[in-house]
Amino acid sequence: MDVLDRFRLDVPVALAGMPGIAGGRLAAAVASAGGLATIGLMAPIELRAAVGWVRDEAPGRCVAVNLLMQFARRRHVQACVEAGVDVVVVSFGGDAALVRELRDAGVFVLVMVGTEDQAREAVTWGADGLIAQGREAGGHLVGTVAALEFLPRALAVARERPVFLAGGVATGADTAAALAAGAAAVVAGTRFVLTEESGAHREYQRRILAADKTLETTLFGLSWPARHRVVPNTVTDRWCRADGAARRLPALVNSLSAPLSRWAPENSESSVLRMQRAAIPLFSPAAPLEGMPEDWVDRAALYAGESALRINGVIPAKQAVAELAG
Ligand SMILES: Cc1cc2nc3c(=O)[nH]c(=O)nc-3n(C[C@H](O)[C@H](O)[C@H](O)COP(=O)(O)O)c2cc1C
Structure with a gap:
């Protein structure tokens, strides 16, 4: 599948769904720059507003929402369906009934996985694609080994379905390596925490930039x-x-x-x-x-992920997308 075509993207770069950080402002900036904007989980009423914001700021672009299953409720699922979002990223849980409901509503469902067993389960649920997360990723982890090590196993399970790679992607060279290894696109979290449109506290951003380990x-x-x-x-x-x-x-x-x-x-x-x-x-x-x-x-x-040690500053999201695209 050509993900650029399917998701109306200019570049194979996706923003990770990060609660409070990847809100409407950051998502709109990423979508405007031609990337796939994933809005992090928030209260359903705010979710609808954030989807509307992305659509206003980046007309014609795809909108994705992350359902972080540990905290997502029925009302979040309904909000995604009623707002007609293009993509839902299901992570840290999920089941076949949820995937079916979303797909029946015309939503493309990506499931984030970190092991072959999880990948197989997601395919059984009917997932349209996978996000293969590596252990170097920031935030919560399903990843158990480095992203590029896990990717071939995820690709083997996914077969013709697209597999996005998440974890350790902060530069164009990282994206190029992921695509060369068979990823359809990359997902970046830490790089986007460190953008001007991020909802992260400025001191949190400074601490990431100053860190010498994760x-x-x-x-x-x-x-x-x-x-x-x-x-x-x-x-x-x-x-x-x-x-x-x-x-x-x-x-x-x-x-x-x-x-x-x-x-x-x-x-x-x-x-x-x-x-x-x-x-x-x-x-x-x-x-x-x-x-x-x-x-x-x-x-x-x-x-923050291990790529924090290679990132030098807070930049506009548009520049981050361009740099990630290489
Ligand atoms: C601040 C932060 C919050 C995150 N929150 C979520 C989340 O709510 N749901 C989710 O699926 N992944 C979440 N993630 C993980 C990302 O989806 C992604 O796998 C990860 O950021 C990729 O690695 P990177 O940080 O090296 O780019 C989060 C990551 C970060 C850095």
């Missing part, structure tokens, strides 16, 4: 004890071991809190982060966003 951890796992990649801050220094793993107390709290995600209110990031303290091992997945107090950056997850 950590794979489960520390920010309140209600969602899954692996994720961050750059260090005060709370990881205090509550993670040298290899990044959460110490015993936060790990125990996180595993006990797993059922809470079904009750997490929408838009709860700010109220949850307000209560987080470096001294108390209760760390939610919420990231620090623009408009929040600066000191919250030392109590929240600073998601």
Whole structure:
């Protein structure tokens, strides 16, 4: 499949869906620059507004939405269907009924996977395409090995379906390597966190740029004890071991809190982060966003992938898309 044609793109570059970071503003900038804009999960009413914003700012372009299944509800699915989005990226969960419902509504369904088993399952669900995530990616991880190592296995399972590569893509050379290895397109997260249109807190961006390593951890796992990649801050220094793993107390709290995600209110990031303290091992997945107090950056997850170490500055999204396209 020619993804440029299918998704009305100028370049085979997709923005990753990142809650609070990939909102309408960043998505519209990426779509206008010819890339595939994926809006991160947000309250359904805001989701509709963000889709509308992209359509107004980038008429004729495709709009994609990420359904982060740990927190997505029926109302999010309905919002995608009613807004007539072109693409939904299903991640961290999903099932055949969801994929069928979206496809019946004319939505192209991509499922993010990190293992061959997950890829096979997504194909059984009826996914139209896969996103193969590598372990070097920023944010939450399904990836278990490097993206370029996993890609051939995902391609073998996907057969004629397109496979996007996610993880470690920050330059045109990274994109070229992914395409040469058989990817239909690339998905970039960290590169777009570091753009002017990103919803990330400016101090969070500065911390990524200043970082000399990333950590794979489960520390920010309140209600969602899954692996994720961050750059260090005060709370990881205090509550993670040298290899990044959460110490015993936060790990125990996180595993006990797993059922809470079904009750997490929408838009709860700010109220949850307000209560987080470096001294108390209760760390939610919420990231620090623009408009929040600066000191919250030392109590929240600073998601970033290994490509953070190769990125030198915050640039306009249009430039990021052009650089990624090579
Ligand atoms: C700040 C941040 C938030 C993310 N949030 C989500 C999310 O809500 N849903 C999802 O499917 N992936 C999420 N991801 C992972 C991305 O989809 C993607 O796999 C990853 O960013 C690619 O690796 P890169 O960061 O090296 O570009 C997030 C990544 C980052 C950096």
